[in-house]
Amino acid sequence: MLRAQYLLLLTAAACLRHGTWAANEISTCEGKSIYVMDLGMFAAQHDLPQCSQADVKLDPGNGIPYLLDSPKFKAEEGLPYALAQHSGPWHLREAIAGSKYVTADMEQADIIYVYDHCYYMLWLAQVHTKGRKMPEEASPAGDWLMALYGSMLSSSRWQQNQGADFVFYDPHPGFTDGSVEAAYYKMLCDDFQHAMHIVVERGQRNICKAYWEISKKLMIVPYVPGSTDNREPLLGFQQPILPLEERQNLLFFRATCLPFMYLYPNNTRISTGKVMRHDVALALGKSGPNVDAMCTDKEFGGRFLSFQKVMDRMKSTLFCLVLPGDSASARRTSEIFMAGCIPVFLGPPYGSMPLAEEGGIDYKASSLFFNVTEYRGWIDDDMVWEIPRDERPFHVCNPWTWIPDIPVRDVAVQLQTVDELMDHLRTIPRSVLDQKLQAVMSQRQKFSFQPYITAPPSAINIILSRMCSTKKPEPIPGQDMGTAGAAAV
Ligand SMILES: *[C@@H]1O[C@H](CO)[C@@H](O)[C@H](O)[C@H]1NC(C)=O
Numbered sequence: 001m002l003r004a005q006y007l008l009l010l011t012a013a014a015c016l017r018h019g020t021w022a023a024n025e026i027s028t029c030e031g032k033s034i035y036v037m038d039l040g041m042f043a044a045q046h047d048l049p050q051c052s053q054a055d056v057k058l059d060p061g062n063g064i065p066y067l068l069d070s071p072k073f074k075a076e077e078g079l080p081y082a083l084a085q086h087s088g089p090w091h092l093r094e095a096i097a098g099s100k101y102v103t104a105d106m107e108q109a110d111i112i113y114v115y116d117h118c119y120y121m122l123w124l125a126q127v128h129t130k131g132r133k134m135p136e137e138a139s140p141a142g143d144w145l146m147a148l149y150g151s152m153l154s155s156s157r158w159q160q161n162q163g164a165d166f167v168f169y170d171p172h173p174g175f176t177d178g179s180v181e182a183a184y185y186k187m188l189c190d191d192f193q194h195a196m197h198i199v200v201e202r203g204q205r206n207i208c209k210a211y212w213e214i215s216k217k218l219m220i221v222p223y224v225p226g227s228t229d230n231r232e233p234l235l236g237f238q239q240p241i242l243p244l245e246e247r248q249n250l251l252f253f254r255a256t257c258l259p260f261m262y263l264y265p266n267n268t269r270i271s272t273g274k275v276m277r278h279d280v281a282l283a284l285g286k287s288g289p290n291v292d293a294m295c296t297d298k299e300f301g302g303r304f305l306s307f308q309k310v311m312d313r314m315k316s317t318l319f320c321l322v323l324p325g326d327s328a329s330a331r332r333t334s335e336i337f338m339a340g341c342i343p344v345f346l347g348p349p350y351g352s353m354p355l356a357e358e359g360g361i362d363y364k365a366s367s368l369f370f371n372v373t374e375y376r377g378w379i380d381d382d383m384v385w386e387i388p389r390d391e392r393p394f395h396v397c398n399p400w401t402w403i404p405d406i407p408v409r410d411v412a413v414q415l416q417t418v419d420e421l422m423d424h425l426r427t428i429p430r431s432v433l434d435q436k437l438q439a440v441m442s443q444r445q446k447f448s449f450q451p452y453i454t455a456p457p458s459a460i461n462i463i464l465s466r467m468c469s470t471k472k473p474e475p476i477p478g479q480d481m482g483t484a485g486a487a488a489v
């Protein structure tokens, strides 16, 4: 029913590279206006510097931000900003700014998109450059962000609907970063609870007491995928897909398996996804010459594989494993689709499924699902197969509720142990594989990010469409937000 809205009315302005067209309409946005609230507008009130995206440099290997003075690599070796793994909010801002839906009239706008991204990336860059901080240490860019949010909460525009017509885009699964952390999460979870939250995995808000309110407008989106050619971010999406019979490998998996134990030294469960990766790689690594499942860590006998090589191998592989890591989301999921490899979700726990809603990615059509009964090797507790009403996990790295984002019980294949996986994969009929590949091919461009509205649709089209179709806020009865406005400054 909603599908029609993504069949873009092609008023193509220009033919962009490789057959992607700039379009200018999102049907649900017709008649609506969007204001981009750049938090920099409040910087002077707090004597804070204006933030610029040139204040960070991007790791050429993984697209993660670092401070300019980080010794890890020279600024000029960094990636273009459009390829930052967490640059989705920037793509969205550019697309809004270049669309006919943008307005300069904040008071009259239907939707307010909060552009906190620049200060957020600075915070992320501090964490990556200097290391995560203990709860008693100060966190400079985090403190700036809190002050700016405080001004936003005090604004009349926020108070008009207690933020119910505001949209936040949080492109990173989370920090443990210094003295600001608790206040930061309290603000996201409590003060912003009526807003729309765009995230990369459910756990980012499942930790909130107000999860059920937030979940009404929660949207899970992909990371910005890497590119084998930095000047052409879309290249990987436009390369031809190798026919199944020409693929040399049956299964591919490559990732780090060493956990970040320092997050919470008291809690071993945070390493669940990494322990699982290690167990799975050990179980499958031996299961045949055309099976290529390995950890990249030296400590586990692995080695780093360049992005180009990863992409080349995935392109010539039939199945690519989707496993969670420190948290449920991974950029690799986008890249698997980009490569035209058939995704295999193995759990529990399960990797995040971005854009699983109507009009997004049809995971049942494109992917395979396996459900392992003997997961005790990597999960301490019993798996919780539904999101509980009242209890919340305490951290985004807690795997307790990493369940598939759409129901897949009817299609998931039950396995006793991981060792049984290859026998199943080897016997899938060719007709099923053809259908899966067809679905991957028809949907892969939805994992791309482009700073304008396009046809065929990118992730940005789907995000915009959802932003515009959330219902107009109703007045929130009996809500006393008076304290929230003053809280953070
Ligand atoms: C571990 O520490 C975190 C942070 O201090 C706390 O929230 C959590 O409850 C602790 N977990 C356990 C199992 O004690």
Ligand SMILES: *[C@@H]1O[C@H](CO)[C@@H](O)[C@H](O)[C@H]1NC(C)=O
Residues within 6 Å of the ligand: 371, 372, 373, 385, 404, 408, 409, 412
């Ligand atoms: C996996 O199997 C368990 C029973 O072992 C079941 O409760 C759960 O719903 C299954 N999940 C999926 C995704 O098939």
